[in-house]
Amino acid sequence: MADIPQLLRLINGYASEGIMLPRTEFEISENLRDFSVIHCGELVVGCAALHIYTPTMGEVRSLAVDAAFHGSGAGRMLMDALEAEAQSFGLQSLFAFTYIPAFFAKFGYTEIEREAVPLKAWKDCLRCAKFQCCDEIAVIKHLNVEHSRVSDTHMEGVATFPQVLPEDPVLLPSIRKSH
Numbered sequence: 001m002a003d004i005p006q007l008l009r010l011i012n013g014y015a016s017e018g019i020m021l022p023r024t025e026f027e028i029s030e031n032l033r034d035f036s037v038i039h040c041g042e043l044v045v046g047c048a049a050l051h052i053y054t055p056t057m058g059e060v061r062s063l064a065v066d067a068a069f070h071g072s073g074a075g076r077m078l079m080d081a082l083e084a085e086a087q088s089f090g091l092q093s094l095f096a097f098t099y100i101p102a103f104f105a106k107f108g109y110t111e112i113e114r115e116a117v118p119l120k121a122w123k124d125c126l127r128c129a130k131f132q133c134c135d136e137i138a139v140i141k142h143l144n145v146e147h148s149r150v151s152d153t154h155m156e157g158v159a160t161f162p163q164v165l166p167e168d169p170v171l172l173p174s175i176r177k178s179h
């Protein structure tokens with residue numbers, strides 16, 4: 001819960017630029033267990049949420065990295081963590097709505113018709129300013145179904161971040177489930 005103010009700042013900063021959906025304190029609280037966050041000291045520098053819709057399908061939502069950390073590998077760390085988490089739940093595919101399909105392509109996502117994702121995923125669209133003129137692109141990745149069940153070790157093997165270590169070890173970034 002202590003992360004919520006910083007998550008709101010991060011996500012709604014980009015939402016004000018029109019590149020992400022805004023989130024309210026209520027929504028983040030309700031879905032907090034979906035979130036993985038990257039901390040750098042006390043600072044939340046990145047976040048992403050795995051939202052499950054069906055027994056086989058989940059969505060990557062609210063992916064955001066603080067602008068000061070762009071290009072640091074934080075985005076990759078979050079994508080890898082969410083994919084590992086999705087596999088640990090036995091999901092078969094992950095989708096996202098995005099303006100940057102090229103970023104998702106780096107992780108094996110391909111473009112699909114928006115109509116191909118579960119209807120429930122459209123619930124966010126109802127209150128979006130672009131409801132009548134949506135220009136987001138739907139992307140999907142089919143996961144390796146040969147998943148292994150992991151519990152609290154699903155973050156192992158994610159990309160190394162950052163490439164340059166800070167001098168103060170307290171500021172060493174680490175990723176964990178939000179709480």
Ligand SMILES: CC(C)(COP(=O)(O)OP(=O)(O)OC[C@H]1O[C@@H](n2cnc3c(N)ncnc32)[C@H](O)[C@@H]1OP(=O)(O)O)[C@@H](O)C(=O)NCCC(=O)NCCS
Pocket residue numbers: 014019020062063064065066069070071072073074075076077096097098099100102103106
């Ligand atoms: C998209 C975002 C999360 C990427 O985070 P990041 O920490 O800069 O990403 P990384 O440094 O881990 O980059 C991983 C790879 O993606 C590439 N990449 C990063 N941003 C990209 C973009 N906008 N388009 C295409 N590729 C991109 C990097 O070059 C890198 O590729 P490489 O491994 O071949 O060198 C970050 O730019 C962001 O928060 N953007 C604003 C919010 C947003 O658009 N969120 C997505 C909502 S769907």
